Amino acid sequence: MTAVRTIGVLGGTFDPIHLGHLDAAEAARTALHLDEIRLLPLHDPPHRSASPMASAFHRFALVALAIADRPAYRVSEMELVRPGHSYTADSLRAMHAEGWTPSQIFFILGADAFAEISAWREFPAVMDGAHFVVIARPGTSLEAATARTPELRHRFHRPEDTIPNDGKTRVIPVEARTRDISSTTIRARLGAREPIADLVPAAVARHIVVHHLYGAVGDLHGND
Numbered sequence: 306m307t308a309v310r311t312i313g314v315l316g317g318t319f320d321p322i323h324l325g326h327l328d329a330a331e332a333a334r335t336a337l338h339l340d341e342i343r344l345l346p347l348h349d350p351p352h353r354s355a356s357p358m359a360s361a362f363h364r365f366a367l368v369a370l371a372i373a374d375r376p377a378y379r380v381s382e383m384e385l386v387r388p389g390h391s392y393t394a395d396s397l398r399a400m401h402a403e404g405w406t407p408s409q410i411f412f413i414l415g416a417d418a419f420a421e422i423s424a425w426r427e428f429p430a431v432m433d434g435a436h437f438v439v440i441a442r443p444g445t446s447l448e449a450a451t452a453r454t455p456e457l458r459h460r461f462h463r464p465e466d467t468i469p470n471d472g473k474t475r476v477i478p479v480e481a482r483t484r485d486i487s488s489t490t491i492r493a494r495l496g497a498r499e500p501i502a503d504l505v506p507a508a509v510a511r512h513i514v515v516h517h518l519y520g521a522v523g524d525l526h527g528n529d
Contacts (some may be wrong), residue, residue: 397434
């Protein structure tokens with residue numbers, strides 16, 4: 306009998322992708338033994354007041370370069386080719402149409418994002434579309450994030466415990482050490498002509514330099 310496959314999904318503007326994103330994805334993959342990680346660069350995130358600085362083409366390329374040496378990772382253009390705002394509920398419905406069931410999908414987000422989940426479109430119904438994996442983030446503890454959504458407490462499930470095969474989706478808090486990095490910080494460093502080698506994979510830094518993204522010039526690895 307073929308084992309049921311599981312997939313972790315991490316969406317984001319990825320403007321640009323950085324090591325903090327990859328830390329969160331890997332923490333979820335390791336804790337829950339996920340078969341695949343799918344990264345979804347978003348076309349037009351509803352929570353941002355400004356459009357992404359890099360084009361959809363470059364953001365897709367940056368994600369592809371960031372995960373090139375990670376066999377279990379994939380990047381999807383699903384959100385980039387869909388017009389309008391990118392909503393998690395729509396992404397999950399698209400994955401259901403591909404044949405994934407809610408119990409196979411593990412939607413990955415940071416504790417800071419989960420703290421605001423009650424403001425998401427189609428909440429709380431969106432929680433039925435997948436398991437939600439909440440990764441600890443610097444500055445936002447799991448306790449603080451989950452305390453803001455007491456109505457979801459009945460869904461909480463420890464990552465070390467087997468998830469019952471009952472068709473219900475869970476919220477799975479995962480303690481992890483993720484690097485305290487933001488895309489905003491990276492863009493600020495680039496604007497100040499400072500190196501970013503400690504914030505992004507080397508291939509991502511090279512692409513940013515070659516294509517002069519975010520105002521990049523010269524060698525951003527701090528070399529002479």
